[in-house]
Amino acid sequence: MSHPQPHRRALLATLAAGASGFAAWQSGLESPAKSGMARIAISLDLEMSRNFPRWEDTHWDYEKGNLDETSKRCTTAVCDMVRSAGGVAHLFVLGRMFEQADVDWLLRLVRQGHPVGNHTYDHVNITGRRLEELQYRFNRAPWLVEGKTPEQVIRDNIRLTTAAIETRLGVKPAGFRTPGGFPGGLADRPDVRGWLKEAGFTWVSARYPTHPAAAAGIEPDARFIAALVAAQEQAQPFTYPDGLVEVPMSPISDIGAFRTGRWKLPWFIRATRACLEAVIDKGQCFDFLGHPSCLGVIDPGLETIRMILEVVEKNRHRATLVGLDALAGQAKPARKG
Ligand SMILES: [Zn+2]
Known part of the structure; x- marks a missing residue:
């Protein structure tokens, strides 16, 4: 796991927390913040998204990792903005992006301390049990996975991405995020959790809690937002029985709002703010999920x-x-029993 560089506010908080806080902070697992403090993360999945930038776009389903200039500019701008506020943005990347000639823009962000995690090579569904369920790309070009089992394809997709990150960025991947989110996380897939542990991961971001679906073009009312706020309880980090840690994504994502819900921007800002403030009131965790191709x-x-x-x-x-x-x-x- 890569360790974010210390920034001024974190350093001050660490000093205030004393020696044990410093040791914990050095381990890279414990935040320098005082206990009881709300932890707020901004995570970005660097991938192309169907329906963006134009509604009729669908070809990204076949080349999710071929990041365009708008997405790179947006990623850089978010990272710079979060960094000037004293934090880091957590980026998840697809291995296929590293086939591009230039990744200097991402190297700069890594050197500034923004962690980069593994999001598979082709954006595969890592819970798929049949080859047809893994990725559109393999349906159009089945020879790429011919003779392999879904497990082999999935594990290769994870392994090759780690290799790409290490080769072109010179760092180890900071965690794993599943393409697509699952309301139960990976609770019912101990086999998949085992593959991730064997690939060297100690935590995964797979759970995207159930919440009311945004209806196309309908402004979220007070009831909808209350349900969204309530869903944050299901977005708190926990440990699976085998020791793998789950760091859920906090609903609602930009894709959920703007693709599924076709929301207007002020609605998304209002809903996100309500969730964020509720989480802060309770001293909980919040993991904002954005996609630069959409945002x-x-x-x-x-x-x-x-x-x-x-x-x-x-x-x-x-x-x-x-x-x-x-x-x-x-x-x-983990709960016993
Ligand atoms: Zn994704």
């Missing part, structure tokens, strides 16, 4: 990220910006 088109001024940073700053005595490694350090232990 960069709908929210080019990054008003959503700006709002998150403002709310955290306003609550700086009880909320802190962290990467997902720090959220993993907050995981509740």
Whole structure:
């Protein structure tokens, strides 16, 4: 796991927390924040998304990792903005992106301390049990996976991405995020958790809690937002019985809002703010999930990220910006029996 570089506010908080806090912070698992503080993460999945930038776009289903310039610019802008607020953004990348000639823009972000995690090579469904369930690309080009079992394809997709990150960025992947989220996380897939552990991961971001689906073009009302706020309880880090840690994504994602719900930007900002403030009130964890291929088109001024940073700053005595490694350090232990 890569360790974010210390920044001024974290360093001050660490000093205030004393020697044990420092040791814990060095381990990379425990946030330098005081206990009881809300931990707020901003995570970005670097991939192309169907329906963006134009609604009729579907070819990205076959080349999710071929990141375009808008997405790269948006990623860089978010990272720079979060960094000037004293935090880091947690990035998840697809191995296929590293086939591009230039990754200097990402290297710069890594050197500034933004962690980069593994999101598979082709954006495969790692819970798929048949080859047809793994990825559109393999349905169009089945010879790429001919003669392999789904397990082999999935494990290769994970392994090759780690190799790509290590080769072109010179760091180890900071955690794993499943393509697509699952309401139960990987609770019912001990086999998949075993593959991830064998691939060297100590935590996974796989759970995306159930929440009311955004209805196309309908503004979220108070009831909808209350349900979304309630869903944050299901988005708190925990440990599976085999010791793998789950760091859920906090609903609602930009894709859920803008693709499924066809929301307007102010609705997304209002809903995200309500969830964020509720989490801060309870001293819990929040993992904002954005996709630069979507956010960069709908929210080019990054008003959503700006709002998150403002709310955290306003609550700086009880909320802190962290990467997902720090959220993993907050995981509740596994339930016995
Ligand atoms: Zn994804």
